[in-house]
Amino acid sequence: MAEIKYSEKEISIFNGLINLMKEGINPYAIKVSDIAKAADIGKGTIYDYFDSKEEVISKAIVYSIGEEIRLITEKVRDKDKFKDRYYAILEIIGESHKKKLSTLGMLLSSGGIDKFYESLKDKECAISDFIDLINGEIVQLLNLGIQEKKIESKETMEYKIMAVIGSMHSFSYYYNNKSLHKKLTTEDAKDMAYKILLKSLS
Amino acid sequence: MAEIKYSEKEISIFNGLINLMKEGINPYAIKVSDIAKAADIGKGTIYDYFDSKEEVISKAIVYSIGEEIRLITEKVRDKDKFKDRYYAILEIIGESHKKKLSTLGMLLSSGGIDKFYESLKDKECAISDFIDLINGEIVQLLNLGIQEKKIESKETMEYKIMAVIGSMHSFSYYYNNKSLHKKLTTEDAKDMAYKILLKSLS
Amino acid sequence: MAEIKYSEKEISIFNGLINLMKEGINPYAIKVSDIAKAADIGKGTIYDYFDSKEEVISKAIVYSIGEEIRLITEKVRDKDKFKDRYYAILEIIGESHKKKLSTLGMLLSSGGIDKFYESLKDKECAISDFIDLINGEIVQLLNLGIQEKKIESKETMEYKIMAVIGSMHSFSYYYNNKSLHKKLTTEDAKDMAYKILLKSLS
Amino acid sequence: MAEIKYSEKEISIFNGLINLMKEGINPYAIKVSDIAKAADIGKGTIYDYFDSKEEVISKAIVYSIGEEIRLITEKVRDKDKFKDRYYAILEIIGESHKKKLSTLGMLLSSGGIDKFYESLKDKECAISDFIDLINGEIVQLLNLGIQEKKIESKETMEYKIMAVIGSMHSFSYYYNNKSLHKKLTTEDAKDMAYKILLKSLS
DNA sequence: GATGAATGAGTGTTCATTCAT
DNA sequence: TATGAATGAACACTCATTCAT
Numbered sequence: 112m113a114e115i116k117y118s119e120k121e122i123s124i125f126n127g128l129i130n131l132m133k134e135g136i137n138p139y140a141i142k143v144s145d146i147a148k149a150a151d152i153g154k155g156t157i158y159d160y161f162d163s164k165e166e167v168i169s170k171a172i173v174y175s176i177g178e179e180i181r182l183i184t185e186k187v188r189d190k191d192k193f194k195d196r197y198y199a200i201l202e203i204i205g206e207s208h209k210k211k212l213s214t215l216g217m218l219l220s221s222g223g224i225d226k227f228y229e230s231l232k233d234k235e236c237a238i239s240d241f242i243d244l245i246n247g248e249i250v251q252l253l254n255l256g257i258q259e260k261k262i263e264s265k266e267t268m269e270y271k272i273m274a275v276i277g278s279m280h281s282f283s284y285y286y287n288n289k290s291l292h293k294k295l296t297t298e299d300a301k302d303m304a305y306k307i308l309l310k311s312l313s
Numbered sequence: 314m315a316e317i318k319y320s321e322k323e324i325s326i327f328n329g330l331i332n333l334m335k336e337g338i339n340p341y342a343i344k345v346s347d348i349a350k351a352a353d354i355g356k357g358t359i360y361d362y363f364d365s366k367e368e369v370i371s372k373a374i375v376y377s378i379g380e381e382i383r384l385i386t387e388k389v390r391d392k393d394k395f396k397d398r399y400y401a402i403l404e405i406i407g408e409s410h411k412k413k414l415s416t417l418g419m420l421l422s423s424g425g426i427d428k429f430y431e432s433l434k435d436k437e438c439a440i441s442d443f444i445d446l447i448n449g450e451i452v453q454l455l456n457l458g459i460q461e462k463k464i465e466s467k468e469t470m471e472y473k474i475m476a477v478i479g480s481m482h483s484f485s486y487y488y489n490n491k492s493l494h495k496k497l498t499t500e501d502a503k504d505m506a507y508k509i510l511l512k513s514l515s
Numbered sequence: 516m517a518e519i520k521y522s523e524k525e526i527s528i529f530n531g532l533i534n535l536m537k538e539g540i541n542p543y544a545i546k547v548s549d550i551a552k553a554a555d556i557g558k559g560t561i562y563d564y565f566d567s568k569e570e571v572i573s574k575a576i577v578y579s580i581g582e583e584i585r586l587i588t589e590k591v592r593d594k595d596k597f598k599d600r601y602y603a604i605l606e607i608i609g610e611s612h613k614k615k616l617s618t619l620g621m622l623l624s625s626g627g628i629d630k631f632y633e634s635l636k637d638k639e640c641a642i643s644d645f646i647d648l649i650n651g652e653i654v655q656l657l658n659l660g661i662q663e664k665k666i667e668s669k670e671t672m673e674y675k676i677m678a679v680i681g682s683m684h685s686f687s688y689y690y691n692n693k694s695l696h697k698k699l700t701t702e703d704a705k706d707m708a709y710k711i712l713l714k715s716l717s
Numbered sequence: 718m719a720e721i722k723y724s725e726k727e728i729s730i731f732n733g734l735i736n737l738m739k740e741g742i743n744p745y746a747i748k749v750s751d752i753a754k755a756a757d758i759g760k761g762t763i764y765d766y767f768d769s770k771e772e773v774i775s776k777a778i779v780y781s782i783g784e785e786i787r788l789i790t791e792k793v794r795d796k797d798k799f800k801d802r803y804y805a806i807l808e809i810i811g812e813s814h815k816k817k818l819s820t821l822g823m824l825l826s827s828g829g830i831d832k833f834y835e836s837l838k839d840k841e842c843a844i845s846d847f848i849d850l851i852n853g854e855i856v857q858l859l860n861l862g863i864q865e866k867k868i869e870s871k872e873t874m875e876y877k878i879m880a881v882i883g884s885m886h887s888f889s890y891y892y893n894n895k896s897l898h899k900k901l902t903t904e905d906a907k908d909m910a911y912k913i914l915l916k917s918l919s
Numbered sequence: 920g921a922t923g924a925a926t927g928a929g930t931g932t933t934c935a936t937t938c939a940t
Numbered sequence: 941t942a943t944g945a946a947t948g949a950a951c952a953c954t955c956a957t958t959c960a961t
Contacts, residue, residue, distance in 0.1 A: 748954090748955065748956085749955075749956060750955080750956095751956080760956090760957090761957090761958080761959080764956090764957070766960080769956080770955095770956065770957090786943085
């Protein structure tokens with residue numbers, strides 16, 4: 112994955128913007144002056160580092176996904192038990208639902224991020240790299256499970272990845288429609304997703 | 314579900330706009346003049362039927378989801394075998410990926426439509442109705458499966474719904490990342506999703 | 516000469532702008548809002564008729580030159596005596612010095628209009644047409660003089676045109692530096708220019 | 718004429734800017750950063766020597782005219798024959814047409830420089846001085862001609878100056894519309910201007 | 920003294936909305 | 941009822957000017 116290096120100033124612009132997006136503001140509704148205010152700099156300074164508003168937003172999203180994935184990877188690698196690691200992932204999915212900008216959610220989502228950010232100027236170089244990273248993490252998770260004999264290895268890798276993604280989504284769906292499932296705790300939902308995973312990989 | 318009745322003119326405005334969105338144009342980038350052109354009417358006429366651009370877009374999306382669900386329900390009810398009906402749903406998911414505006418995909422997606430369309434003025438009255446409709450269809454599907462003894466009924470309804478949603482998403486994920494899975498045909502992916510479903514409900 | 520037809524609204528925009536320029540405001544310093552105010556219309560309306568500020572200014576200048584030449588031609592053709600017609604031209608030159616935007620002066624000037632309005636988008640189609648019109652008028656003036664035996668016809672046409680232009684400029688120079696020639700009246704200056712013309716064509 | 722002394726740095730800023738203007742760039746379109754780049758210094762340095770962009774441009778133009786006149790005077794004083802000196806002046810007029818910024822041309826032109834550079838902050842002290850210098854040179858030229866008996870001295874000085882200016886403009890007009898007079902060489906045009914001068918002063 | 924990163928007032932341009940026809 | 945010409949508020953972007961280094 113081509114590592115893009117950004118200057119400190121660029122990163123502080125990104126972070127301001129990402130915070131705005133996490134507040135749930137539609138990226139297309141954000142004004143340049145908002146971005147400047149969020150980064151606590153002058154409007155003109157933005158244009159010393161980027162060519163257009165579009166470019167700031169595109170690059171900020173790509174940067175944000177990269178950071179989020181870095182964070183997830185870090186948090187998850189701590190866990191060396193299959194179940195712990197899976198639950199850690201569900202934990203992160205749950206947390207990212209609380210934020211408005213869930214890049215992980217978007218990547219996993221049925222539409223994919225590209226449906227909504229087709230205008231991303233640099234997506235060509237970035238999005239599929241991210242997918243690869245996510246897939247790599249899933250493969251490692253599966254290997255743990257196989258070592259621990261929690262799951263079978265007989266199915267193809269495609270099947271196994273699909274099963275993981277599916278189970279994660281089932282949790283996500285619960286989380287997203289919490290109001291419809293008031294009897295269910297988050298822990299219940301995690302257990303159910305885990306059960307789905309184990310059974311589909313048994 | 315409160316049925317909202319629209320005039321013929323309103324519907325033709327919706328259809329023009331929906332076509333634009335299916336072409337993948339970001340709804341926030343669509344101009345009133347585009348909507349008018351797509352509906353082949355004057356710009357002013359739109360304001361005879363709606364109060365603002367926001368309102369047209371909001372209502373068009375809600376209308377579009379309703380139509381799509383109506384279509385799905387129709388197509389799916391034909392099938393009275395569990396497997397056929399499930400495959401029919403996957404078929405529809407696949408088709409809706411080809412269009413740029415997949416309302417079904419959005420409803421199913423981890424983010425949920427409300428993440429992206431929070432500004433929807435009328436969502437309060439509509440989105441949760443749609444979720445109920447989808448859940449109702451899933452329950453019917455599950456009942457078919459139980460009758461045919463393809464799946465067990467011992468788990469809770471929540472678990473079963475989550476399993477269905479999860480398996481559908483695993484297919485969706487394959488479809489969305491087709492380029493990464495060139496060896497897999499769409500039929501393979503359907504078979505795998507079905508296997509995941511059966512095993513998680515065994 | 517390719518006649519370009521403008522709508523009434525376009526002409527009223529031109530006239531507002533030309534008035535501004537006649538007040539001596541540097542065209543490049545004029546703001547779109549000034550143009551709109553001068554034409555007594557909204558700022559946005561300008562963009563219904565032109566693509567950019569640059570375009571409005573360019574086209575207004577070309578239009579203005581055309582109008583001024585039309586006016587001159589009209590005024591001068593009344594006079595059917597050589598001397599009267601020449602004095603009428605000097606009269607117009609004098610008047611155009613009072614206005615700040617003398618397109619005639621610019622065309623005649625040593626730099627030519629193109630030095631200052633190189634950015635004129637349509638100059639290719641217009642400026643040389645204007646030069647031709649001016650030359651045509653000069654030829655007619657010369658023919659009158661020859662018929663009346665006021666001037667000789669022995670020299671080449673180039674020489675004769677140069678002599679006319681030169682004498683006109685000598686008047687113009689006087690007019691432009693009036694403050695240095697306080698003893699001289701405008702009539703004196705006209706007489707002197709006429710004398711220069713007659714002698715150089717004798 | 719009050720001689721204004723400029724520091725070396727100021728002069729190097731002027732020269733950079735004058736080069737830009739000679740390339741035909743509209744002075745009003747030149748940016749401070751362009752001026753800095755042309756002078757190969759930092760943007761801030763300009764403000765150590767001048768108070769505003771306007772001031773740099775104004776003073777550069779005045780400086781440039783002064784330099785140009787100094788140059789002309791120098792070149793012309795070599796020639797001690799009437800005809801040679803007149804032809805030398807035409808030569809300089811021709812050369813200055815090749816450059817885009819002809820300050821001489823502007824001074825001579827019907828509009829006068831003040832039409833275009835009314836904003837010149839220091840014009841009050843400079844332009845009329847330049848006119849005086851030019852007039853002085855013309856008077857010297859005329860004296861040469863009278864001494865050599867090439868021209869008569871009976872007319873008033875105003876008449877004689879007007880005749881010289883006129884003849885110079887007739888050459889300038891040829892030069893400016895060269896494309897219309899393809900049969901004419903520059904030498905022909907000079908000869909014609911000289912003939913006009915002699916006849917109008919005979 | 921010299922610099923150029925940072926600023927924000929200012930301006931060109933867009934486009935949702937209105938309203939006379 | 942339907943229209944689209946007209947509007948002006950709003951916003952992206954520029955660039956003269958400043959000032960910390």
